Amino acid sequence: ETGVTQSPTHLIKTRGQQVTLRCSSQSGHNTVSWYQQALGQGPQFIFQYYREEENGRGNFPPRFSGLQFPNYSSELNVNALELDDSALYLCASSLRGAEKLFFGSGTQLSVL
Amino acid sequence: AQSVTQPDIHITVSEGASLELRCNYSYGATPYLFWYVQSPGQGLQLLLKYFSGDTLVQGIKGFEAEFKRSQSSFNLRKPSVHWSDAAEYFCAVGLISGGYNKLIFGAGTRLAVHP
Numbered sequence: 001e002t003g004v005t006q007s008p009t010h011l012i013k014t015r016g017q018q019v020t021l022r023c024s025s026q027s028g029h030n031t032v033s034w035y036q037q038a039l040g041q042g043p044q045f046i047f048q049y050y051r052e053e054e055n056g057r058g059n060f061p062p063r064f065s066g067l068q069f070p071n072y073s074s075e076l077n078v079n080a081l082e083l084d085d086s087a088l089y090l091c092a093s094s095l096r097g098a099e100k101l102f103f104g105s106g107t108q109l110s111v112l
Numbered sequence: 113a114q115s116v117t118q119p120d121i122h123i124t125v126s127e128g129a130s131l132e133l134r135c136n137y138s139y140g141a142t143p144y145l146f147w148y149v150q151s152p153g154q155g156l157q158l159l160l161k162y163f164s165g166d167t168l169v170q171g172i173k174g175f176e177a178e179f180k181r182s183q184s185s186f187n188l189r190k191p192s193v194h195w196s197d198a199a200e201y202f203c204a205v206g207l208i209s210g211g212y213n214k215l216i217f218g219a220g221t222r223l224a225v226h227p
Contacts, residue, residue: 004155031211031213033213033214035215040219040220041219041220042116042202042204042217042218042219042220043156043202043215043217044217045214045215045216048212048213048214050211055211055212056212056214058214090155090156092156094213096211097208097211097212097213098213099144099161099163099206099208099213100158100161101158101213101215103148103155103156103157104155105153105154105155106154106155
């Protein structure tokens with residue numbers, strides 16, 4: 001049990017729609033990272049937030065965006081959904097600069 | 113560019129047998145290395161990590177891993193596998209600098225355990 005919670009656990013959307021995924025960090029953690037895990041692959045880094053600002057971004061298009069709130073919880077927004085966006089989305093919280101990430105159980109997104 | 117390769121997509125072992133999962137990395141400096149485990153429908157749980165010092169690191173659940181700089185490898189081992197070890201295992205390189213930390217994962221090795 002990491003203390004990182006994600007909602008919803010499962011979600012089905014259609015192509016072209018928009019989706020918002022939510023993450024609640026472990027208590028005291030000020031940094032949130034999001035990863036995309038496609039079927040049969042390892043997780044890929046989407047971006048990281050610290051103090052409500054994006055602190056680093058992977059190779060994902062601008063239609064992937066995020067927010068971090070003053071309580072350090074976070075949202076991942078994806079616009080104009082594509083079939084290839086179907087994946088498990090993992091949130092991880094940590095202290096800034098710390099090497100250990102604590103992962104949530106993920107949100108399974110299916111795009112039809 | 114940094115990368116992680118896990119050559120074995122799927123491994124099957126008998127319960128009680130020893131296990132070694134392979135991991136090779138590409139990184140320009142001394143790497144931060146991790147092994148994570150993922151059970152079905154679950155997030156990632158950290159098994160162990162290497163930053164510096166002793167090249168043989170001990171982790172949870174009886175796992176250990178050895179860092180070999182000359183081979184750019186960080187293989188995971190367990191002397192005697194239990195049925196509950198069946199899961200997917202991911203090796204990762206950590207890029208940690210100036211408050212920024214990002215993991216680059218391999219594609220994973222799925223472990224099946226025969227009774």
